[in-house]
Amino acid sequence: MNIEFDNFRPIYIQIVEQLKIAIASGKYQCSEKLPVVRNLANDFKVNPNTVQRAFMELENEKLVYTDRTNGRYVTNDKKLIEKLKLELAKEKIDEFLNHMHNLGINNKEIIDYLKTK
Amino acid sequence: MELVKCNGLYKDYGFKKVLKDINITIPKGRIVGLLGSNGSGKTTLIKLMNDLITPTKGEVLINGKKPGVNSKKIISYLPERTYLNMDMKVSEILEYFSDFYSDFDTQKAIKLLKKLNISTTDRLKTMSKGTKEKVQLVLVMSRKADLYILDEPIGGVDPAARDYILDTILTNFNKDASIIISTHLISDIERILDDVIFISNGEIVLYEEADKLRKKEKKSIDAIFREMFKC
Amino acid sequence: MLSKLLKYDFKSLAKSLVPFYGLVILLGLLVRISGIVKEHFPVTSFINGMMLMFFIMLIVAILFYTFFVSIRRFYRNVLKDEGYLTNTLPVKRSNIILSQTITSFVFSVISTMVMIVALLVAFYTKGSLGEIFGFINKLFIAMEIEPWVGYLYTIMTMITGYMSYVLIFYLALILGHQRYSNKIVYSIVYGLVIYGVLQVLSLICVGLTIVIDPNLIDVMSNAYATFKDMASLFISSGILSILIPIGCYFLSCKFINTKLNLE
Incomplete structure (x- = not known):
């Protein structure tokens, strides 16, 4: 995974975003065991403490839970994951719409274009 | 017990006050960036931690004690310069480290050197500057120390080597040890730092968690630093 | 740790001095051989003269060179760039100096012995030692x-x-x-x-x-x-x-x- 992180936003937040995308897209399935901090830190080329912080954040949002002896797992709450997926999608769409409106393209034009896809 | 503690630390060289009233505590398990421009006092602070110079006033404590034989056992130091005996072969330098440092992992060092296409029969004399620096880094990171102090580890090195160095630092990180990286090339390493210390004109200007700082200022550490120390 | 310091100080000085010792003894041999040759072929006496000259130069130089090499090793190993390694080793600083001192001493003794051996190789004749001591x-x-x-x-x-x-x-x-x-x-x-x-x-x-x-x-x-x-x-x-x-x-x-x- 060669992710380019921005240096001007907290790194742990960017990792949280990457992991959320991975969970929402099904890369990490429901109830699947997540990679350990060390390996993830290696892959992302970041500080393990930062990955740890990101995991804690995800735990706070109940997307991930720690089974003390066995490690970290994605939640088995399918509804939550769906909600996450929707949230992420809405974010991206709102972002996209913003860009389009900046270019002076209105929603109707967007819908027409989407219809052709 | 904090790993490193500076209490009212001052260092003068003659009439020049190089470090003024340094009071910092560095705990275990952190990667700390000691950031400042050349002449800000970074290297002096590092030399004080390594018992290479003595304080003018105040003290620096490593695991609660003044620097000495015991602190040197647990500190793995990479200075800015080439400090190896050029007449030695790689195998001899490995034996040297293993003789003096009980925490030196020879097999690990050989493995890391092999990845760099360096064999144990190579002579240090025949290596390029970049290769020598990599060898020194491998030696330092092959010790299982409590404190790693790296003085400008990526200065004057090509980008591929830089990645290698950062990789090596990360893969060797263990939460019972800390790593202090002193550099003026901030943007290249800031993503691996837990905490940053800004030092300027011998004084600590800032000591903060990297991500906290980014959240607060909405800028990269590099940008924050440049703004703070605009001439 | 002193023994380890001694090991490396010793190795380092040996690297510089052993070749020199070899040269001195070799020259001693050449002096003797050319001396014998000179007996039978007087025309070659100039070779013997040259060998003798170089030999004497080396004999005189041997202790100076030993001294020089000792001081140079100390300076490089303790006060120059290598000092970053030497002075951060987990050893007492006094041991660093002690080790260098002992090694310098040992090699001064070795150099003296090599000098004597070389002189014997070049000039010894039966009973000459007895004469000298007498x-x-x-x-x-x-x-x-x-x-x-x-x-x-x-x-x-x-x-x-x-x-x-x-x-x-x-x-x-x-x-x-x-x-x-x-x-x-x-x-x-x-x-x-x-x-x-x-x-x-x-x-x-x-x-x-x-x-x-x-x-x-x-x-x-x-x-x-x-x-x-x-x-x-x-x-x-x-x-x-x-x-x-x-x-x-x-x-x-x-x-x-x-x-x-x-x-």
Whole structure:
């Protein structure tokens, strides 16, 4: 995974975003065991403490839970994951719409274009 | 017990006050960036931690004690310069480290050197500057120390080597040890730092968690630093 | 850890000196061989002359070279870039200096032995050793000194003399190195200062000896005085010659802890 992180936003937040995308897209399935901090830190080329912080954040949002002896797992709450997926999608769409409106393209034009896809 | 503690630390060289009233505590398990421009006092602070110079006033404590034989056992130091005996072969330098440092992992060092296409029969004399620096880094990171102090580890090195160095630092990180990286090339390493210390004109200007700082200022550490120390 | 320091100091000096030793002994061999050849072929006597000349040059140089190599190793290993490694080793700084001192001493002895061996290789003939020792013994007896005392005192002063120079150089280099510029110049200055101080100490020593043994004044102005009369002076200067290197050693240890200033 060669992710380019921005240096001007907290790194742990960017990792949280990457992991959320991975969970929402099904890369990490429901109830699947997540990679350990060390390996993830290696892959992302970041500080393990930062990955740890990101995991804690995800735990706070109940997307991930720690089974003390066995490690970290994605939640088995399918509804939550769906909600996450929707949230992420809405974010991206709102972002996209913003860009389009900046270019002076209105929603109707967007819908027409989407219809052709 | 904090790993490193500076209490009212001052260092003068003659009439020049190089470090003024340094009071910092560095705990275990952190990667700390000691950031400042050349002449800000970074290297002096590092030399004080390594018992290479003595304080003018105040003290620096490593695991609660003044620097000495015991602190040197647990500190793995990479200075800015080439400090190896050029007449030695790689195998001899490995034996040297293993003789003096009980925490030196020879097999690990050989493995890391092999990845760099360096064999144990190579002579240090025949290596390029970049290769020598990599060898020194491998030696330092092959010790299982409590404190790693790296003085400008990526200065004057090509980008591929830089990645290698950062990789090596990360893969060797263990939460019972800390790593202090002193550099003026901030943007290249800031993503691996837990905490940053800004030092300027011998004084600590800032000591903060990297991500906290980014959240607060909405800028990269590099940008924050440049703004703070605009001439 | 001292033994480990000794191991590496020893190895390092050996690398520089062993080839030189080989050369000296080889030349000794060549002197002998060319000497034999010269007997049968007088026309080759110039080769023997040349070999002899080089050989004498090397013999004279051997102790100077040994000294030079010892000082150079100390300077490079402790005060220059390598110092970053040496001074951060988990060893007492005093052991670093002690190890260098011991190694310098050991190699001065080895060099002397190599010199003797080379001379024997080049010039030994049956009974020549007996002649030499016989002559020296007669000399000592003529000076009213027991031969064993004479040998012992001579060897002792040679050792302490050499080690004094070594340790004075160490101390001067350490002191000079704390400066930011012109380190070598300051080292030389400190060296001269130390030498001056030692001269003063020697005078004080003589003075003290005279106080203890007032006869000395008469003895020293008497051209026919024997060594026995001056025994007190020899003893006191002998003691001083032992104290000087020891003093320089302790000062070096002290200053290397407080005044180290690697660039």
